[in-house]
Amino acid sequence: MIKNIYATGILQYIPFLYVIWSDDLLTVSEVEVVTKAIEQDDELTKKDKIVLMDWLNQKKPPTNSELKLWKQFISSSKIKLIESETYPLTSFCQKLVASPTSKSTLNESLKHIEINLGIQPNHYNHLFDVEVVHEKTSHYYDSKEIDAILKGKHHKEIDAFRKCLSDSIFKWDIQRDKKKFREKVLNQVKFLAEKGYGAMAYPKEYGGTGNMDVYASIFENLIYVDGSLTVKFGVQFGLFGGSVQKLGTKKHHDKYLSDTGKATLLGCFAMTETGHGSNVKGIKTTATYNKKTDTITIHTPGKNDNKEYIGNALHSTMATVFAQLIVDGKNEGVHAILVPIRDENHQLMKGVTIEDNGYKLGLNGVDNGKIWFNQVQVPRAHLLNKYGDIKNDGSYHSEIKNPNKRFFTMLGTLVGGRICVAKGAISGSKMSLAIAIKHALKRRQFNDSVKIQEDLLMDYPSHQLRLTPAIASSYVYHVTMDHIMKLYGDETITDKRKIETQAAGLKAVITNFANETIQECREACGGKGYLIENRIANLKGDVDIFTTFEGDNTVLLQLAAKGILSEFKSEFNSAGFLSVLRVLGTQLSDKIDTFNPMYTHKVDKEHLYNPNFHRHAFSYRTRRLTYTLAMRIRAYIKKGVPAYQAFLKVQTHLLALGKAYSIELAHETFINFTETISDEKHKLLFQKLGTLYALHEIRNDAQWYLEQGYIGGTKSKAIRQRVERLCTELRPHIEVLVDGFGIPEHCLTAPIAN
């Protein structure tokens, strides 16, 4: 028997060696970890060390019969492994060799190996035949602490709001009839308005706190109650109220903002037209100024020029209508005008026609409608005149002379909505992930003939791989959008164009991510995920349209890419476009110089986990895509292809750049954020999430990195393996991670999650 051959010192290492070799956990840098630990273990004799070192020789690994002998030794011990211990494998090893006289402190060298190799129960659960005492998750990390890190400085307001959501008015139930559902949601909106949550982002004098950050946090937490409520809330206070606040002037604020915040004035935001979904500049509704009557006439010229999909259309008495403003026969471009659409008896105003959009895939608690205007007259004062006005003498005036710039300045003020949509989408992912994870920690499936219990779903590698990277991404995107919201609300930054570019790209990437994640969660819960009572089905239906509204994702990614291009252009403006390309080219060739075989084939853990590697990879991708894109466009233009058409030819390239830029930005923002976490333990956890996010994204684009020769085949494989391994390493903490999202318990009503 092995026990008689080796000393206690060596025996202690046997379970580690068995796990390491039978699960192929060794790479060169990891051998070093073990080697170093053995060297520093004072309890081992010199001879012991030689024996152990010999077993670490990768060129001459232990034979299979040796491995089997080790396994037999472990199995015959009958010692239980307890997963909830801080160092489960080290503790196990100690018990394995324990005698009545042995000391109770754990071997430091073994602890060192266990932590630094990232060995987790998942690595040996499937190797040992000995009984494992199952704890669903470890309590090494603290979900409350994690939640606090995510909430940041507004934690008090957020906690108070979450508590408010326990009111019975927010109790979730299945709603099938749109009329009843809409009434329920309307009442919820009014309830929130009464509590002061609607006016949150408005100035103090109109009942608010001027705090857009907190408004956005409210918005994102509302998803935990219901998607329809979130959207209706956003339409009333963010879109309608926001248009009054940001496009109007004091006279509008004084007259409408307080009532809007209290929801005693309900309004809608009439921008999109049936015929012109994404092309706001090309809308057809006209607003013609009549000097004689000093009024503006709102008119829908054609059948398909109606306002489409307008939320709150059936409950509102007022609409912010976007139309081509025509003054003295001249089209001054798109402007916003307040148009009363219903009277005090809720009857439609003369000339206004509204039709219900009917049932949708989701969000049936939101009253979307189509609106037509037939020569509807409003006073001149109804023009929201912050950026363009009709003066008393009937002439048009604007401080921004360039009509294009004026248009984008007006739209720019509404970017907050886009940020909120992204934040809402993240909440949708968080909620579905929390439900799927909690289900996977209860549900058992299959077994072998030996085990009594079937395995937990969560212990399947494919299940870990389908859910864990999405958890990491949810953390990364949460932090990123919080940051973007801060920049957006920062009044010291006057030129917001860069933030608009960033918000456009991130909104697209994040809402796509959210839809994929919710779908993955639905499937991960099997038939249970398909039942409405388990909430994922509604999240799926509700969040789906987030990819389309507040800017279609395909359009937004192109917008982002064009923003990146013009940013580079303006950076080097004096030098001209050609110089930009030259500079970009230099930067890239600098980076290409680092593509020596050492780099493209570097697969050790230190390198693969190093945020600088990730940063470099993301930055290289963005730069390279920008450069080749600029080159392609330039070539077309030089051949005489018009710019508009050249951009069409490179459309898929634009999409790739928009996405790459957003991922780089999210990663960078998150990494910088982790540096600010004071608690070392949780800082490391966040950094691990950042690593998983980065490697997972590099892996998603591995085809491109391989094509470029930026990584070699071996490195690409190593990255894939590291992603799987990180998922396994996070397995014991998976429930803490979803609890860290801070979803209020009273909102998490899915039976499968309880």
Add this chain to the structure above:
Amino acid sequence: MIKNIYATGILQYIPFLYVIWSDDLLTVSEVEVVTKAIEQDDELTKKDKIVLMDWLNQKKPPTNSELKLWKQFISSSKIKLIESETYPLTSFCQKLVASPTSKSTLNESLKHIEINLGIQPNHYNHLFDVEVVHEKTSHYYDSKEIDAILKGKHHKEIDAFRKCLSDSIFKWDIQRDKKKFREKVLNQVKFLAEKGYGAMAYPKEYGGTGNMDVYASIFENLIYVDGSLTVKFGVQFGLFGGSVQKLGTKKHHDKYLSDTGKATLLGCFAMTETGHGSNVKGIKTTATYNKKTDTITIHTPGKNDNKEYIGNALHSTMATVFAQLIVDGKNEGVHAILVPIRDENHQLMKGVTIEDNGYKLGLNGVDNGKIWFNQVQVPRAHLLNKYGDIKNDGSYHSEIKNPNKRFFTMLGTLVGGRICVAKGAISGSKMSLAIAIKHALKRRQFNDSVKIQEDLLMDYPSHQLRLTPAIASSYVYHVTMDHIMKLYGDETITDKRKIETQAAGLKAVITNFANETIQECREACGGKGYLIENRIANLKGDVDIFTTFEGDNTVLLQLAAKGILSEFKSEFNSAGFLSVLRVLGTQLSDKIDTFNPMYTHKVDKEHLYNPNFHRHAFSYRTRRLTYTLAMRIRAYIKKGVPAYQAFLKVQTHLLALGKAYSIELAHETFINFTETISDEKHKLLFQKLGTLYALHEIRNDAQWYLEQGYIGGTKSKAIRQRVERLCTELRPHIEVLVDGFGIPEHCLTAPIAN
């Protein structure tokens, strides 16, 4: 002016040269096409030819000022290009140089270039400033002919059935209330039963035709009416009826089959249990034989051992219940027993409890329920006894001695359902693609300042790329599943294990594909796609669960992979597992030998479009994954890791293999099928679809191919470009392609598709 410099012969070529150079359409093999055409053009002088050849020199391409000159020449001509002509660019060129005396036949050389380079309006639409006469699609191909190719030999039956669907009972409307919806669907099922469609697959003596192929075609066409109807139809006639037909014997057929086909006997299929979703072998319901009373007692032992998600549970009077059959104290494994669950007054039988599953994400017209049995007694004759029986003396008897084999034989008879689900999923993709394409051919968006009309959505490259490969895949999968269904129904093939493996993998791959496609179509239609009236929303909700029922996709892919492994094992059975590996290794190293740089960097059109390249790539991937999988499992087992646990460790590898195998199979089946198409024109079209499918799939797995060194970076890029180009080439035929699916007009009710 250029017109004065060059002869008519040369001028004719100018638009081609402009398109070719300004859109970078040239590769080496394509230069050859043009060179050859020029050489064979008798109208050109020797000098003309030298001039033209000079312009084709890739090392010294025409200068930008030359290109601009050409463009000017084209623009100033004011000649309209008519897309609906068979050779639009050639016709254009002829008109460009036409004089009153010129002949009207087109230049053969130009025709040759236009066809062989696959130049399509999309290649020059964005280059020309001249007006293009827009036809939405070309009529070069015939959608009726395409539909006929897809329908195959049962076209008469399929046409008759599609016509039957025009009956007002199938009129689609929005259903929100599950009770009403279920009644509607039940009436539709009864209507179909009366017409003889339910019994289609049963033998003649029970009202059928014994034709499983036609049954499957009916099933797949039903999706065009409604998903709930499809599933309820499948449960009644396929699952319940199928279990009586295939697991029962003559006494059961005589007693129940006719009534089942007529839907005067409604039945359900009670297999799945709450606690054991995918693990049928581990179900807990017991069926205990009592010798004294000669009865079988059906019993649900625990709270979570109820039958779950049973379709038709609220309307049925009979259930096929799967339970552990216990005879004389011995568990003989899972068997099926007919259990009456309601009496003639539709009251629950004693001991039977049924609960409504409630609202779901989709399929709310299907009455899913949970069923508990509390010591319910049925006569011994109710045992469906084809594969295992209780004899008169009370002893158990089966021809299949191995209980495992017996279990899989029973399950195997039900594989038809799995094939039908895949077929239904394909119909879901077809329908959503047809709607999205028809919408994209009407919807215009954005424009430049020059054009009067905004561009059609369908003319955006990103739109083509998101929809066209899915159309190609729908064709490939349609043909594949028709083929699998034929094999399944072929009574000369007695060992169906291989077909079961194939059906498992294909069901998973196809239902995943369908969900992704429907989602893509929803987004491609923007907000319009979100409205229930436009049908995609319901398809999304209904088809979603196809990834889970009739076998969870994750489980099925593993099943397929294990099938592939054991197939190899049995192929070399006498030689043993090691020899298998050795043979596999040899085959692979043979293939690796062909990875010379010539091959990995070959990017010419002939090679990339050659089905043998695709075949080779798919086959290499499957073989390589099989080999490395077998090696990994072997290594684990040699180290003493139990087989069950070794399989868990390689789970993601199993999934990849299951998928790779299915794609290879689908491609091979489709390529073989195209050889049987007699009409040359349409044969070429189908082959082009096969090429797009293949390149798109290789591109999806390009990371892996690059890692293996099977393709180089340049080739990977070339494949990506070819996919985009093929999408563009198919653009003029896109409506014909979706019309070719043969979706009845009376079913395609989406307002955006009309």
